[in-house]
Amino acid sequence: MSAMTTTAPARKRSEPKAPSSLGRAVRSILKSRAATLGFALVIVNIAVAVLAPVLTAYDPIATDAMSALQESSAAHLLGTDALGRDTLTRTLFGGQYALAISFTATGLTVLLGSVIAGIAAYRGGIVDDIITRVLDSVLAVPAILSMLVVVTIFGTGPWVIILAVVVVFTGGVTRIVRAAAMDVMPKDFITAAKARGEGMFSILFREVFPNVLDIILVEFAMRASWVVLLISSLSFLGFGASPPTPDWGLMVAENRNLMAVVPMATLSPIAALASLIVGLNLAADGLAKSFGIDRMKEVLG
Amino acid sequence: MTIDAADTIDEATILNGTDIVRIQNLSVSYLSGKRQVDVLKDVTLQLRRGHVLGLVGESGSGKSTLASALLGSLRSTSFVSNGSVHVAGQDVFALAPRALRRLRTAEVAMVPQNAGNALTPTMKIGEQIAEVLHHLKGNKAAQRARAEELLRLVRLPNPGPALDRYPHQFSGGQQQRIGIAMALAANPSLLVLDEPTTGLDVVTQAAILDLLMELQETMGMSMVMVSHDLGVIDKMCTDIALLRKGAVVESGMTRSVLAQPQHAYTRGLIDSVPRIDTPGIPPGMDQAAIDAGTVREGAVELYIRTPPTKAKPVLSVRDLTIDYRRKPVPGTGPTVQDVSFEVNAGEIVALVGESGSGKSTIANAIAGLQKSEGGQMSLTGSGDESANHLRGGGNLARTVSSRPKSLRQAVQLIFQNADTSLNPRHSVRTAIARPLKLFGVKGATVERALEEVELPASFAKRLPGQLSGGQRQRVGIARAIAAGPSLVLADEVVSALDVSVQSSILRLMDTLSRDKDIGFLFITHDLAVVRSIADRVVVLYLGRIVEDGTVEEIFSDTSHPYTRLLLDSVIELGDDHKAKAQAVRDEIPDAPPELGCPFASRCPIVRDVCRTVVPPTIQVSDTHNIECHADVSELRPSIPAL
Known part of the structure; x- marks a missing residue:
């Protein structure tokens, strides 16, 4: 039955290499100086937090009354605080708490937010209405206020903070991802999956999320910067990390009265925190732009 | 110096009013890495005032690029690498932004392909038209009056109240009329139309074309019309230019070019068009022969399909009724009422009707994606081969979530738009492997499925973005066939494809229906395609069957x-x-x-x-x-x- 004419030219063409959108994204990020700087800052911050024990000889917690309130010297490059702890060491360790909590919390938020968004977009109708209205009302309450409420009810502790972040930020993530998922929903490959009788979660994870992954990633980077800031604020207010944990927010709170004596004890955690947040913001922008270009290219073919 | 002299001569002739468009040696290119790729190659064309030029070619031939070049617009990555475009005596790519804007508002206007997408969904029609009425800026009443006049000109029913409605409240044909009204706002001397009726059904298309023709005659406009439909070009255009791979291969007066094509490509395109008055699938285009320049001699060899000899129903629909209304509205009936028909094993049944006739609603109900209110639909196991996965068929009245797996496997879908029918993030392998795994089809592989749709096994690695439209449609068919269905619902599967690709997809469907004894329910508004492939036809109007019979009887x-x-x-x-x-x-x-x-x-x-x-x-x-x-x-x- 070879009544068919074959599509010869297409077959002869040499196999093009599959262009991975990730590869393209990396290349386009490296092209932008701001995005490269952002990613570098984030990576350095994570690396320092992980490698802190190797990078310094001092113990971040042990007090040493003999060397309290010292200014910069060869032994203590950034001086010491009121309890004689090395400021540089505490700053190096200080990212651990904020990074670990905020990345976990952001990860959970984005995951939960995406799933809820997927359900809203998939089910539509009344389910969608209820989900969006409930989340809108959560969004109407200021973030720090709802976090303080959660913390006051459940006390402090890393899991409470994570819970608080999830409660506060899921709404925002859901809103963005839902809009993107709504775009994918009417496409025929979704109809094909529905006609095969695939379940909702199978359709969401197989067909929908891969197509909104760019938006989810940008959302993650943007939310992470907010969450780092929020968690440090909580620590500063005394609801987050508890002494003697080395944490940036807590360090600022502990040392702000000694600004005149040992300014570095306050300024170095602030600088570190600022570098992380600026880095995350630049990275998020870079991601958004590179994926944006990515999308444009798809449109233009 | 000589160039200057030539320019003045050109301008003189143009100002004397003979040519509205003068394209000279135009090349448009973009850079792929360091390589320069030409989208248009050395295009030279003229259009006299009051004439209508049709630009014809397959997708990727550069016809849309050429059309938008008339407005001095190119994709951001493309540039003019040679030549010039003169419209109404002005070199559009040499104009300053302000002058270019004046040209676009006063001389040239464009009607986009899909007016539904071109209209802002959140703005009333009246406000959108007012936006383009630059000369009446600030005078609300005058703008409104002119907008209403324009809508009357394009024969929109109730133009006054229409101004206060939103785009989604209009049908596709009406949206296209609004798009034309906006283009006419400034009395342009040249109207550029990019596939103005593609995606509209035959009746709406005929109405829009009649309107355009009348406007062209009364206003004395010149038009440039991009289309892949030779029938439309034949009706509308005085002049024709055929493009292939960015170059004009043939141009001249439409009637003479189409009656006596000189180029193998023109011949091939004409031969690929299925005809309403002759049964049979036309041959596909032999690109190699066109490259060699061999013009085919003699009559076109049509492939005539033989319908299956024994009637063994796979699908039987009895008195199907579907109602979208939440509560009865006085004076109206259910969307689909008392529809009964059958599809036999190995048979291709066409369901035809305008948009809004309920074709897709019925297909969705059969696929279990849409609830039905009354009637019965059942599927009977077909052929001996498929009996092992489908014993006794099943009742299709329930939606997909409550259908047994064997039934879901037995009904498969192919879609109109190959671009959205495949997940852009999944490789061809992933797309085809999913139904194989989900339904546990034994002995079937992705490679086998690709072979059945005549694609090489190496395609399994590719992403949809790396395939042409026709190849994507084949992958879509492979995904449906891989499940081993007894019924395939094919919704407008060839209407988005070039005629040259269309016939090869039609032949593929013919082969699959005969070899695998699959019944096809073929939904379309293209009657020429129906004539070439269908065995029986069901004509649907507003969700009711008005006529059914064999293809010969219907025609x-x-x-x-x-x-x-x-x-x-x-x-x-x-x-x-x-x-x-x-x-x-x-x-x-x-x-x-x-x-x-x-x-x-x-x-x-x-x-x-x-x-x-x-x-x-x-x-x-x-x-x-x-x-x-x-x-x-x-x-x-x-x-x-x-």
């Missing part, structure tokens, strides 16, 4: 007035377009009537009884039924078909 002289309207609206290459009867071409109503014949409101031979009593079935033959109150003799045209 015979005796037909329902609605079928007649559809047939008369088809625009074919070589028709005597002026002489062709102007049929009743008002739009399809929003909802079917509660009583009587659904077609009563548009029927030329309507009588009182039609509005109150459901028409009886006229049995023209064993297989040919027409639902009509009229006498059989009235259903034959007084003038024999042209």
